[in-house]
Amino acid sequence: MSAEDLEKYETEMELQLYREYRDVVGLFTYVVETERRFYLTNTVDLQVRSTDNGETFFEVTMQDAWVWDMYRPARFVKNVRVVTFKDVNVEELAKSDLELPNS
Numbered sequence: 001m002s003a004e005d006l007e008k009y010e011t012e013m014e015l016q017l018y019r020e021y022r023d024v025v026g027l028f029t030y031v032v033e034t035e036r037r038f039y040l041t042n043t044v045d046l047q048v049r050s051t052d053n054g055e056t057f058f059e060v061t062m063q064d065a066w067v068w069d070m071y072r073p074a075r076f077v078k079n080v081r082v083v084t085f086k087d088v089n090v091e092e093l094a095k096s097d098l099e100l101p102n103s
Contacts, residue, residue, distance in 0.1 A: 013070040020075065024066050031093060032060060035086035038068035046090055058088045 001009075021040075028040035041062040049057050062080040069075065082088070 010070075017068065017070045021066075021068065025093070026095075028066065029093060031089075031091045032062060032065075033089040033091075034060070034082050034084055036084075037082070039065045039080065040068075041065040041080075044090055046088060055085065057083060057085045059083050060088055060090075 025040060027042075029042045030040070030044045032039040032041060032044055039062055041064065043063040045061045047059045049059055051057065060080075060082040062082075063078065065077045065080050067075050067077055067080075
């Protein structure tokens, strides 16, 4: 497989992922962004934790989530638990933001 073929394949996979995202985003209430992944979910619990030496980390649990990851064969996940020392962003989607403009 040439570099050009690989680039073409990855571009097609990204386009397919975007189309899937566009089709499912209206089913979810929250967007959760971590340093490694982007999730859509209706149930999210974010807990701030501390280690014994005083470092702060985040524990995020989600149920029935969709994962933005073009390398996963199945993007719907029943339960997700993320533990990270990095920033976590949780946003509630406004339903008006999800409506596609009329053509």
